[in-house]
Amino acid sequence: QVQLAESGGGLVQAGGCLRLSCAASGRTFSSLRMGWFRQAPGKEREFVAAIGRTDNTYYVESMKGRFTISRDNAKNTVYLQMTSLKPKDTAVYYCAAKSSLGLTIKDGSYDYWGQGTQVTVSS
Numbered sequence: 092q093v094q095l096a097e098s099g100g101g102l103v104q105a106g107g108c109l110r111l112s113c114a115a116s117g118r119t120f121s122s123l124r125m126g127w128f129r130q131a132p133g134k135e136r137e138f139v140a141a142i143g144r145t146d147n148t149y150y151v152e153s154m155k156g157r158f159t160i161s162r163d164n165a166k167n168t169v170y171l172q173m174t175s176l177k178p179k180d181t182a183v184y185y186c187a188a189k190s191s192l193g194l195t196i197k198d199g200s201y202d203y204w205g206q207g208t209q210v211t212v213s214s
Contacts, residue, residue, distance in 0.1 A: 102212075159172040
């Protein structure tokens with residue numbers, strides 16, 4: 092079992108930055124592939140970014156250049172640095188982990204999920 096706990100969300104003005112953190116426990120963190128997803132009100136959950144065991148990354152095209160995913164295996168933590176935030180980035184952001192090979196945008200492929208952290212971007 093893996094427990095995930097997100098933090099770092101909050102209210103920020105458009106153009107601002109936030110860094111989300113996700114602390115993992117319960118399994119060797121370095122063996123996990125990690126992802127960030129988000130869900131805006133009234134919309135389906137969508138993929139944001141993922142990072143593999145060797146720090147290989149994958150982003151949804153629309154967020155590439157604004158969002159950066161990284162990991163610190165010594166701290167069992169994955170981060171999502173968000174810059175140039177826009178009101179449409181407002182959502183609950185979820186951290187997810189998978190033990191199987193490869194990075195994927197499919198949320199059904201992730202085995203473990205955090206509770207989410209709210210990000211609100213005001214105009």
